[in-house]
Amino acid sequence: MQGTLEMLILKTLALEPMHGYGVALRIEQVSSGVFRINPGSLLPALSRMERAGHVKSEWRATENNRRARYYLLTARGRKALSAETAQWDRQTAAIRRILEA
């Protein structure tokens, strides 16, 4: 669904700053392997979000002491997350009602 990926990334980054692979791994783990995100979709999405001002990035050392680009949630990104979550809740609730009717 359009925009879902960005919401998931925002949610993941809300916990702590992460590098690209970290985000992909986290989403895969939390969704118990349902969502596997390859770099071909993840990195363009992060690039878009950075331009939109929802995340910013900086280079940091990883746990095994390599350089990696870490993505951080901005205040605007936090706002976007709550807006998108609320929107998502409304939509899923509506869909659920339709399915259960």
Add this chain to the structure above:
Amino acid sequence: MNWLTNLYRGLRSLFRKQRIDRELDEELAAFAEASAADKERAGMPADAARRAARIEMGSAAAVKQMVWASRWESVPDNVLKDLRFAVRQLWRSPGFSVIAVLSLTLGIGANTAIFTLLNAIMLRPLPVQNPAELLLLGDGSSQGSTLAVPEGRTALFSRPFFHEFREKDTSFSGVAAVDSTQFGTKASIAGAPYQTIHVNLVSGSYFSVLGVPAFLGRTIEESDDATEGAGPVAVASYSWFQRHFNGDPSALGKIIRIQSHDYTLVGVAKPGFDGFKVGQATDLYIPLSMEKAFDRPGYNTLDNNLFQSLYLIGRLKPGVTAAQAGAETNLLFKQIVRSLLGPQPSQKQLGDLAHASVELTPAGRGVSDLRRAFSVPLEILMAIVALVLLIACANIANMLLARGVARTREVAMRMALGASRSRIVLQLLTESALLAVLGAAAGVALAWKASAMLLNLATPGPEPVPLNLTPDLRVLAFTLGVTVLTALLFGTLPAFTAAGLEFTPALKDGRGSSSVSARGVMARSLIVGQVALSVLLMVVAGLFVRSLIHLYDVDTGFDPHNVLVFTLDSSTANLPKGADEIRSVRLQQQIEDSVKAIPGVKSSSFAFVAFNDGGWSDQVLFLGVPRTPTNGRQVSFNITGDGFFSTMGIPLVDGRTFNSEDQPTSPKVAIINQAMARRFFPNSSPIGHRFGFGDDPSKAGEIEVVGVVKDTKYYALSEGTQMEAYFPCIQAPGFYGNFVVRYAPGANRQEIVSRVRSAIAEKNPNILVNSVTTMQQEVGRSVATQLVIAQLSSFFGMLAVFLACIGIYGLLSYSVARRTSELGIRAALGAQSHTLRWLILRECILLLVLGLAIGVPVALSSTRILKSLLFELSPLDPAAVSIAIVGVTVMTLIAAWLPARRAAKIDTSRALRAE
């Protein structure tokens, strides 16, 4: 602020592309490493983990491309890259590029040139304030003057009418009047020698109603026009002011002497405003109050209630619709004219007035004789050049299709490397756009020169028609639109075909076989379309040429060979008026006599009109002949010297020509032409019968017919048979500006011209010779428009055929090249060379027949719109249609012959090795 940050970051990354690229590489590497490390932790061997991570990630280049594409700066970056690539591609195939750009230059250039003329003549609004609010009373179709009571649609108005009307009307915020004829006369500025100047008489409200401010000084004001002779002032047009004073403001206050009256130059009008008549630039505006100071035959009568010579222009009040204004105008028109007819109008006058009306027409574009004369030809030429451009587009599309085949591998390679289909299409369209822009740039430069040249060709004369042909926004927008449309037209199909290709087989096989047939169908349809369009254009060209030939074959009724036409200007000679005017005739006779003495001159005569320079007409009534529909038509008049008929070579059929019997006091005589004789006296000779002007039986006995001459053309070659009557100068005194001289065949013309000039100067040095032409030139000039249309349509028709031939040649050459091995096998198996030739020719003939089958019916059903432009020729003229068919067929076969010969001479062993 967000988009600003976005813009800033985008720009920054454009300039630091390498760093961005490096960072992305690093990020991807880190990603892969982290992924691999993770897999290793989960128990995979190190090697396998790394491989699995790489496989999961896919092509690093593709990922980088996707990240880059998610940002806006990738768009301009791509465009730049595509442009660079396109330039390289075009550079690499100079033959194709040159042909493509050349045909686009011609195509877009021709379109721009014709549109520039169309815009200047038909579309461009006058540079006045809110031109949309201006309405003209009448449609501006007549000019000059009339004394007749209005009947039917009225376009000219008298000055008393103007004053009453502007008093009473409530629809307009202002009404301006302008003399419908702008006239050329001689002026001396601050004592300098006389020079030709174009004067237009305008009301005091003219500049304020049109909303044209002064550039310098002031414009003509109400006080200048308040009473007779109140305003001996002149306002110059900006361009004339620039020409004569180089923009020097001290010119204000200078005295301009015109026809022995002095005018003070009080101002210069706004730049760009050249008067109300498009195509007739005014040099000086002079108030209508000065009308009496100008010597014009039949004028000096502006106070006459029925002397109608003015155009009236109104500016609508805000909130008033044109329909409301029209209703009020018509009401007032009848009231005012009725009151102007005097206390006891005749029954006939009232009857005429009952049928009279005034149509309000938009005046924002001014009025223009050019518009009437050239609207239809320009529209047709516009259609012709549009079709030529379409053919050029089809040609380039075809060449691009062929190039697409050659570039199959390149495209497949780029797609394999991660380029999306849309990127490929965009890149190929960029190449097309580049071609179109190059063609358009050259085309605009061409059009700039060509439009002025066309105008001069179509309207030959001593002075160029002053028309503003500088490209304005509308022309630029048109050219831009045409360019974009052109690029899309010829670029889209090949680009989509190239990008839509399945690339795997294409990579394997250099010649791409399966997709070629679909492409071939497209290429062939384009050729069929080209043939059809070029047949259409050739039919059109043929019709115009045949119509022109018919015009040239017209019997003028006079002998135009060995005749010189001098146009003379006596306005500075201060010739006597009124009772003494007979002295002008004596002066003419003296000039005629001394010219006759020049060796080589056979005869000469002054005349009111020669051929093709306007005229004077009215109805006539013969004593004792009842009015019939045919004899009630207008009769064209001329006033001539005694030697006119011998000079012009008009044969006398009956009676006598003018001679010394005819004197100012002797009975008034006339010579009429055969058409007039036939209509009034179908069964007897008109000699000795009497007639008068107009419809008044009491005047019908005034003039006696003494001779009958052959019918001649009066206004134009294309006119039908006119009734004509000639009067001797001596009984209608005045100085007439046309002087015709017949010289002996083989006489030295230059010598005669200079001796005639000095003979005139000797009799009166103040009579100026405006121009000298030959009667043959005059006759040629009268069909200049038709000549230009015939030339242009032939040129474009042949260009179209030529382009189609290039297309056919290209297609068949390509087909021969592609079928080399097939032809080789056929030859090896014993096919004769004529069989091979036929194989290729057959293809061409099929396309030709299809093209003709479409083109000929289209031509036959569409040439009807040319009817008004064809002289005594059916739009279905079989000769024109057959010439077009034969021409296109011959050209096509010639184009096909070369590739066919190549096929016939195929070298079997080389052909078989080629695969």
